[in-house]
Amino acid sequence: MELLTVRLEIPEEGNVILGQTHFIKTVEDLYEAIVNSVPQMKFGIAFNEASGKCLTRSEGNDAALREMAVRNATALAAGHIFVIALRDGFPVNILTRIQAVPEVCSIFCATANPVEVVVAQTEQGRGILGVIDGFSPKGVEGEADVQWRHDFLRKIGYKR
Secondary structure, three states: OEEEEEEOOOOOOOOOEEOOOOOOHHHHHHHHHHHHHOOOEEEEEEEEEOOOOOOEEEEEEEEHHHHHHHHHHHHHOOOEEEEEEEEEOOOHHHHHHHOOOOOOOEEEOOOOOOOOEEEEEEEEEEEEEEEEEEEOOOEEEEEEEHHHHHHHHHHOOOOO
């Protein structure tokens, strides 16, 4: 077995969601989950089949984000994973709907941070072991940091 890391491409002013799934209709069901939750969101989805033709399938409403999702999925080359590249919304707006899609097994990350995916390569293929999402902590928040977090969440509309 060989261990690799693959850095995901993150959309400028956007996010990615990386997850594991298990069925060919994943891309269509994820598409419906997103447009039914946040219709104005721009996104692309890629899904790697793990049997049959073993193709990377894709959907989306933004060509550039769809291409980015495909680049990320093919770089990972792991079966039964999906990548969503998105803008004009946040993962928190769609994550519960994505997790409710029957084919979705798990979510590895949903982030705008730099992401490295830890991948295992065997004779059979590749699988994702986990992700490195962002950077290591540099300390514990103080009173000024608490106030900044409080203000920021209200500024972007997530708290009143």
